[in-house]
Amino acid sequence: MPNRGETLKLSETAPRAVITVIAMSGILVMAFILYFLTKEGIPILKDASITQLAAGRLWYPVSSPPLFGMMSLIGGSLAVTLTSSVLAIPLGVALALFLTEICPKRISGFFKITLEILGFLPSVVLGFIGMVVIAPYLQIKLELLSGLNLMNASMLLGVMILPTVATLSEESLHAVPQSQRDASYALGATRCETMFNVVLPGAARGIAQAAILGVMRAMGETMVVLMASGGAALLPESAFDPVRPLTSAIAAEMGETSVGSAHYHALFFMGFILLLITLSLNVLVIKIESRGEVK
Amino acid sequence: MKDTDHETRGEALLSALDNSGDACPIRPNYAVFRKFADWLATFLLCSSMIFVTVVLCAILFFLAAKGGGALSWEFVTEPPRNGMTEGGIITPIVGTLQLIFVSMCFAFPVGVVTAVYFNEYARGGTLKKSLRLAMRSLASIPSVVLGLFGLAFFCTFLRFGTSLLSAGLTLGCMVLPTIVTASETALANVPQDYRDAAYALGATEWQTIYGVVLPSAFPGIITGGILSVGRVAGETAPIMFTGAVFFAPGFARGVFDSVMALPYHVYVLATAGTNIEKTTPLQYGTILVLLAVVLGISMVGMAARSRLRKDVL
Numbered sequence: 001m002p003n004r005g006e007t008l009k010l011s012e013t014a015p016r017a018v019i020t021v022i023a024m025s026g027i028l029v030m031a032f033i034l035y036f037l038t039k040e041g042i043p044i045l046k047d048a049s050i051t052q053l054a055a056g057r058l059w060y061p062v063s064s065p066p067l068f069g070m071m072s073l074i075g076g077s078l079a080v081t082l083t084s085s086v087l088a089i090p091l092g093v094a095l096a097l098f099l100t101e102i103c104p105k106r107i108s109g110f111f112k113i114t115l116e117i118l119g120f121l122p123s124v125v126l127g128f129i130g131m132v133v134i135a136p137y138l139q140i141k142l143e144l145l146s147g148l149n150l151m152n153a154s155m156l157l158g159v160m161i162l163p164t165v166a167t168l169s170e171e172s173l174h175a176v177p178q179s180q181r182d183a184s185y186a187l188g189a190t191r192c193e194t195m196f197n198v199v200l201p202g203a204a205r206g207i208a209q210a211a212i213l214g215v216m217r218a219m220g221e222t223m224v225v226l227m228a229s230g231g232a233a234l235l236p237e238s239a240f241d242p243v244r245p246l247t248s249a250i251a252a253e254m255g256e257t258s259v260g261s262a263h264y265h266a267l268f269f270m271g272f273i274l275l276l277i278t279l280s281l282n283v284l285v286i287k288i289e290s291r292g293e294v295k
Numbered sequence: 296m297k298d299t300d301h302e303t304r305g306e307a308l309l310s311a312l313d314n315s316g317d318a319c320p321i322r323p324n325y326a327v328f329r330k331f332a333d334w335l336a337t338f339l340l341c342s343s344m345i346f347v348t349v350v351l352c353a354i355l356f357f358l359a360a361k362g363g364g365a366l367s368w369e370f371v372t373e374p375p376r377n378g379m380t381e382g383g384i385i386t387p388i389v390g391t392l393q394l395i396f397v398s399m400c401f402a403f404p405v406g407v408v409t410a411v412y413f414n415e416y417a418r419g420g421t422l423k424k425s426l427r428l429a430m431r432s433l434a435s436i437p438s439v440v441l442g443l444f445g446l447a448f449f450c451t452f453l454r455f456g457t458s459l460l461s462a463g464l465t466l467g468c469m470v471l472p473t474i475v476t477a478s479e480t481a482l483a484n485v486p487q488d489y490r491d492a493a494y495a496l497g498a499t500e501w502q503t504i505y506g507v508v509l510p511s512a513f514p515g516i517i518t519g520g521i522l523s524v525g526r527v528a529g530e531t532a533p534i535m536f537t538g539a540v541f542f543a544p545g546f547a548r549g550v551f552d553s554v555m556a557l558p559y560h561v562y563v564l565a566t567a568g569t570n571i572e573k574t575t576p577l578q579y580g581t582i583l584v585l586l587a588v589v590l591g592i593s594m595v596g597m598a599a600r601s602r603l604r605k606d607v608l
Contacts, residue, residue, distance in 0.1 A: 019408050094339070114351055123532075124559075128578070196336075
């Protein structure tokens with residue numbers, strides 16, 4: 001029956017083709033993102049040179065003539081990312097060590113749920129906590145002009161990236177073979193020595209990946225820095241200076257610009273910078289991962 | 296790990312004894328010091344976990360205590376009134392639900408289909424690799440950058456305007472990688488026996504996927520979907536310039552209307568109001584409702600997932 005064979009064939013190839021085509025929309029979305037961020041961001045180079053953008057400290061996009069110096073914004077992003085990473089990455093690794101090495105199995109489930117809930121907290125809620133709880137506290141305790149500053153935003157960002165770092169580190173600590181721990185104990189090592197000499201080095205690659213992913217999230221987080229970082233476009237000189245990271249500048253100013261203006265393109269250019277940074281960090285993560293596979 | 300047979304374990308021990316002599320130097324003189332260091336490390340690690348748990352509980356209890364008073368039936372069923380200083384939050388609640396619906400209409404089918412492609416059809420090669428790379432890159436993109444993309448592509452280029460559709464699709468792009476990963480795991484967990492059995496009965500590849508693999512992976516796929524709905528409900532940055540508005544007089548009646556959304560409403564109440572003092576109860580109430588929606592959905596997802604895991608094991 002050649003007829004039946006033919007329809008059978010079509011009923012096989014059709015779903016396959018449809019599914020392949022739909023699956024490719026992921027590539028399409030990614031390509032569109034790259035294309036549109038480039039297309040809307042690059043025109044700013046007509047209004048300001050790349051050195052003016054990168055080295056200019058003054059961000060006055062609506063004055064005349066407008067000044068598009070992004071150095072203080074980029075500096076703000078880096079400062080917030082660095083501070084929150086310093087706060088959260090060691091703590092995240094500590095949590096992971098606790099969960100895999102110390103915590104009894106029976107209650108580790110509870111703590112894992114705690115971490116997961118922490119990760120589900122919407123960023124706007126944390127930003128709100130920064131505004132109504134941490135800011136007044138810092139202001140009174142340290143006698144600052146405003147409690148909305150680098151430290152406030154970094155602490156909250158730390159809370160945001162903590163679950164990511166902890167969960168991913170925990171997975172890689174879990175992957176260290178039990179036999180290596182046994183060997184270490186058999187040599188008379190204490191639990192602390194086993195953790196730091198055997199387990200941590202064994203999971204170093206996974207922990208590095210977790211840390212980079214944490215940094216990536218901190219870099220791109222918007223609502224927390226928008227609400228809690230103070231919003232002053234200055235290079236911070238202390239941990240208690242207000243800052244205006246790239247993400248918060250985009251979020252705060254996009255609503256006030258008209259489509260196609262120089263300011264609009266400048267904001268897209270910032271998005272483009274953020275995109276490049278996260279994509280290169282992503283490539284770094286993939287590199288680390290593939291090196292592990294070869295071994 | 297636990298089933299490692301004794302021989303290999305013994306070998307590992309022996310080789311460790313041979314190689315790692317200097318990794319853990321045993322110095323009996325420092326016995327007290329070593330014991331103390333061990334105790335200290337245990338103490339510090341335990342207290343770090345306790346610290347984080349306390350922080351989370353403090354946040355939740357603080358918000359519950361402050362917002363509890365503002366909650367009432369009127370608050371969740373009435374629209375905002377009087378320049379958003381009075382009334383309820385039904386408009387943003389409905390807006391958030393509409394956003395969830397639109398984003399899932401796009402992200403769920405596309406995500407599941409992509410996962411089916413990865414797990415059942417793809418045979419390696421450039422196409423699969425580029426799609427994998429695209430998915431990973433998409434997952435790493437900052438949400439505000441996705442918002443910019445939504446503004447340039449959906450709102451301006453496709454002329455959808457600042458609308459429910461633009462914002463929903465932007466959110467959909469954001470959760471697409473999450474759904475793909477979850478569905479892929481679910482598909483990979485379907486035992487190969489099921490597929491073999493279907494083939495043995497004479498089913499074709501598509502019949503096997505459609506009739507056997509997808510139904511058995513369905514609970515896992517749905518669980519992944521629920522967890523990503525929680526994320527969609529709480530995100531603010533992607534919708535700020537694509538479809539969420541400061542105030543809307545009523546519900547969106549079509550996909551081209553703009554909407555109010557709970558997370559954006561929290562932001563607006565907390566920062567943009569002229570009567571920030573006056574709206575304090577409204578702020579806490581809105582946050583509590585937002586938390587209830589986000590954590591409620593996420594916990595349903597988590598509970599479903601843990602049941603699934605038990606079934607698998």
